[in-house]
Structures are given as structure tokens and as C-alpha cells.
Amino acid sequence: MMSTSLGDLGNYIKEHSDSSLRELAEQIYDESAAYRSNQGKEGIYQTFRTSLLLICDALITGSTENIVSRLSNAGADRAQEGFLIEDVLLGIRLLRELVWDQLERCMVTNGPMSLVDVRILERLLHLLSRTMMLGYSQTFQQTIKAVEKQAAEIEAQRYTIREIGTPILPLYPGVIALPLVGAIDSYRATQVLERLLEEISAKQADIVIIDITGVPVVDTGVANYLLQTARAAQLIGAQVVLVGIGAEIAQTLVQLGVNLSQLKVHATLQDGIRYALGQLGFEIRAL
Structure with a gap:
């Protein structure tokens, strides 16, 4: 009585599976956006043809060494x-179905396959699934860890930039200074406010001196940021003193109709420090 061996099945698939592979590629192309965008229809066909030939070689030779290494990489x-x-699961499922379909067709010509060989075939297909998924999951986990590490590094860099870009200087117990340098946009203004409020609480500051000497442009937007900062600081018990407003900036603010009456304003940092110490009951005198 004729029967189908594993080697017979491997040779049969090599010779008769091309049209089935084309149908598989069509189905995966239609159902998987990832395969469609990364490989295209012909690329999908070639990918699964390679996998199928590895299965055939394993069936013919009885060795799974090549299939394990290649499919793990896949x-x-x-x-x-x-x-x-x-x-990935879609591709594995359709490839397994193709092999079982080819077995049914092969047995029509060659006769039935022994139960022992059917079990070997099932173990081989299980090995295919397990190897693919193991290779995928290990790399996926490595990718996640790499992304998490990169995110942590970016966050650390942001923190460093935030610290450098928003230096808070303790001048005297209860007095801190915030020198601002460069343009101020909404993102930076939010960072400045957050960091300033943290430092006010941490250092129990009563007076905050904000020096805008290094800010090139002070418009209504920047003025509003400063007012918001002053109001927020007042809510946690600190007074804001604004220093560094030159003649040009003062003229611009007047033309824009900006009202800074909520802030104590001084021309220079020295004046601001003198005022702050005076509020605490101290006085600067020449020796």
C-alpha cells in the first residue's frame, strides 16, 4: 500500500505550492497593513516562500537546525x-494551513501518512510557530527596553536643560534670584514657573528677584507670563521683585499698555537686592 512520507510531502510542496503561496501572499497583503507597507505583495510572497522551503528541507532531511536559526531571525x-x-500570528496561521492543505493533496496521490509522521509534522509546525514568536518577542522586549532607556535619557537631558536654562540662585535666607536669559515662549514660561514654585517651597523663600536683563524682547506675552508668575508666587507666600528693565523695554511696555503695578520693579539687580534685604529688616552699608 502506498503511503506519504515526510520527505514525499517536502518534495510535493516544493513542486506544487506556488499557486497556494500566491494566494497566501494576496490574503496577507489584504489583511495586514504592516506586511503591505513593509514588503509589498511580491516581498510577502518571497518571505513566505523562503519559510516554506525551510519547512520542506526539514521534512526531507529530518534536521531542524536550519529552520530554527533562520525563522528566529525572521x-x-x-x-x-x-x-x-x-x-506575525496571521502569517504563521496561514503558513500552517497551507502545509496541511498540501498534505491533503499529496495524500490523494501518494496515499495516507502514518500517524507517527503526522505527529512529527505537527511538532515541526509547532516549532515553526514557537521559533518565530520567540525571535519576535525577544527582539520586541529589547526594543521596548531600548525605547525606555532612550526616553529616560531624553528626560534626563530635559531636566539638565531645565536646570541650566532656569538657574535659581539663593542670595540670602529667604531671598532667591532668577536670572532669565534669552527669549521666553509659552513652553519655557511654563518650565520657569514650575521650577520657581518648587524652589520657593524648597527654600522657603519670602522674596523672589526676577532679573530680565538678558531677555531681548519683552512684549505683552512675556509681561503676562511675569504677571502669572508673580500671582502664583504670592499664592504660596512669596513676593516677586522684577529687575533689569531698561529704557527701551520700559518704553515698549508703556506703548503696549502693559500694567506691571502688581510687581515691585527696580532698575538693577543691586537695587532689587537692596529692596529685598530691606523688606527682611536688613540694610546694605558701605564699610
């Missing part, structure tokens, strides 16, 4: 290309 490649697990 799983890793899918993870690096950004495939979802659903995409």
Missing part, C-alpha cells in the same frame, strides 16, 4: 520592522 526582523503580534 521573527526578530518582524519586531524590528514594527509588526504587531497579530501580523
Whole structure:
């Protein structure tokens, strides 16, 4: 009585599976956006043809060494290309179905396959699934860790930039200074406010001197940021003293109709420090 061996099945698939592979590629192309965008229809066909030939070689030779190494790499490649697990599982399922379909067709010609060989075939297909998924999951986890590490590094860099870009200087117990340099936009203004409020609480500051000597342009937007900062500082018990307003900036603020009456304003940092110490009951005198 004729029967189908594993080697017979491997040779049969090599010779008769091309049209089935084309249908598989069409289905994956239609159902998987990741395969469609990364490989295209012909690329999908070639990818699964390679996998199928590895299965055939394993069936013919009885060795799984090549299939394990190659399919593990294939799983890793899918993870690096950004495939979802659903995409990988779709490909595995359709490839397994193709092999079982080819077995049914082969047995029509060659006769039935022994139960022992059917179990070997199932173990081989299970190995295919496990190897692909293991390669995918390991690389996926490595990618997640790399992204998390990169995110932590970016956050650390942001913190460093924030510290450098918003230096808070303790001048005297209860008095801190914030020298601002460069343009101020909404993002930086938010950072300045957050950091300043943190330092007011941490250092229990009563007076905050904000020096805008190094700010090139003070318009209504910047003035509003300063007023918001002053109001927020007052809510936690600190007074804001604004220094560094030159003649040109003062003229601009007047023309814009900006009202800084809520702030104590002094021309220079020295004047601001003198005022702050005076508020605390101290006085600067020449020796």
C-alpha cells in the first residue's frame, strides 16, 4: 500500500505550492497593513516562500537546525520592522494551513501518512510557530527596553536643560534670584514657573528677584507670563521683585499698555537686592 512520507510531502510542496503561496501572499497583503507597507505583495510572497522551503528541507532531511536559526531571525526582523503580534500570528496561521492543505493533496496521490509522521509534522509546525514568536518577542522586549532607556535619557537631558536654562540662585535666607536669559515662549514660561514654585517651597523663600536683563524682547506675552508668575508666587507666600528693565523695554511696555503695578520693579539687580534685604529688616552699608 502506498503511503506519504515526510520527505514525499517536502518534495510535493516544493513542486506544487506556488499557486497556494500566491494566494497566501494576496490574503496577507489584504489583511495586514504592516506586511503591505513593509514588503509589498511580491516581498510577502518571497518571505513566505523562503519559510516554506525551510519547512520542506526539514521534512526531507529530518534536521531542524536550519529552520530554527533562520525563522528566529525572521521573527526578530518582524519586531524590528514594527509588526504587531497579530501580523506575525496571521502569517504563521496561514503558513500552517497551507502545509496541511498540501498534505491533503499529496495524500490523494501518494496515499495516507502514518500517524507517527503526522505527529512529527505537527511538532515541526509547532516549532515553526514557537521559533518565530520567540525571535519576535525577544527582539520586541529589547526594543521596548531600548525605547525606555532612550526616553529616560531624553528626560534626563530635559531636566539638565531645565536646570541650566532656569538657574535659581539663593542670595540670602529667604531671598532667591532668577536670572532669565534669552527669549521666553509659552513652553519655557511654563518650565520657569514650575521650577520657581518648587524652589520657593524648597527654600522657603519670602522674596523672589526676577532679573530680565538678558531677555531681548519683552512684549505683552512675556509681561503676562511675569504677571502669572508673580500671582502664583504670592499664592504660596512669596513676593516677586522684577529687575533689569531698561529704557527701551520700559518704553515698549508703556506703548503696549502693559500694567506691571502688581510687581515691585527696580532698575538693577543691586537695587532689587537692596529692596529685598530691606523688606527682611536688613540694610546694605558701605564699610
